[in-house]
Amino acid sequence: MNYKYVFIDLDDTLWDFHANAKSTLHEIYEEKKIGHHYENFDQYFNIYAKRNLELWELYGKGEITKDVLNFERFLYPLTQVGIDDPALAKQIGKEYLDLLPSRTALMPYAKELLDYLYPKYPLTIVSNGFIEVQYKKLHSCGLEHYFTHVVLSESAKALKPDKRIFEYALQLNNATAAETIMIGDSYEADIIGAQNAGIDQVFLDKNSDICTKKNPSTYRVKDLEELIKLL
Numbered sequence: 001m002n003y004k005y006v007f008i009d010l011d012d013t014l015w016d017f018h019a020n021a022k023s024t025l026h027e028i029y030e031e032k033k034i035g036h037h038y039e040n041f042d043q044y045f046n047i048y049a050k051r052n053l054e055l056w057e058l059y060g061k062g063e064i065t066k067d068v069l070n071f072e073r074f075l076y077p078l079t080q081v082g083i084d085d086p087a088l089a090k091q092i093g094k095e096y097l098d099l100l101p102s103r104t105a106l107m108p109y110a111k112e113l114l115d116y117l118y119p120k121y122p123l124t125i126v127s128n129g130f131i132e133v134q135y136k137k138l139h140s141c142g143l144e145h146y147f148t149h150v151v152l153s154e155s156a157k158a159l160k161p162d163k164r165i166f167e168y169a170l171q172l173n174n175a176t177a178a179e180t181i182m183i184g185d186s187y188e189a190d191i192i193g194a195q196n197a198g199i200d201q202v203f204l205d206k207n208s209d210i211c212t213k214k215n216p217s218t219y220r221v222k223d224l225e226e227l228i229k230l231l
Helices: 017-031 041-060 066-079 086-102 110-117 131-140 163-173 187-196 224-230
Strands: 005-008 123-127 149-152 180-184 200-204 219-221
Touching: 005 163, 017 041, 017 086, 041 066, 041 187, 066 086, 086 131, 110 224, 123 131, 123 163, 131 149, 149 163, 163 180, 163 187, 180 187, 187 200, 200 224, 219 224
Parallel strands: 005 123, 005 180, 123 149, 180 200, 200 219
Antiparallel strands: none
16 A cells, blocks of 8 residues: 555454543442442443434534533433533533543554554644643654654544545645545544545444445454455
8 A cells, every 4th residue: 555644444444442431430339329329330331322422423523512411421421310410510520531541552463563563654643632631642652762753633624434634634744635544443533534635544443344335444454464465
């Protein structure tokens, strides 16, 4: 593959968002002593995770603000078991954003992939995550030195799949779409977004989604080890 630049998503592509979020919320769940409202922590986390995904999709479409996302995703699991306590939701949200970036679980083969790519390509993170969180994540897990640029939606003034965030990343690298490839785990945000900007894509399809997509990705892999072999 004749690419000169590699763009990579962060959450659930390199940094294991699911594992890190779960361990963070479990700590807060115990500290806030809310366990008696739920059958177990997994019930709480599953309610949170489903609503969090829905809210991120709305945020990605520009239909809700960052503040609404941050508040609603922690209030919702409480209201589902009859706890109407906005102050508690705000406390959980603040602690979550304070603790989450210190977590260091990575996706399998993330470090090996970066070690392989780093000498060969300028690497750029392209993420919808929040500025105050994403840089801390990279620092905590020792990944920041791999990247020439970190492009976040708040800086680019556009959220994936909007092509403007990718065009912003191209400008920073003085790169063209034709010589760039995007790696990500979200079909809507990463694959459709890169397609919107004319950039080839690698879809990290961890769930082995075999349904035919209307706009299939340029490449599809099931894990990062397979991606190392592809590149």
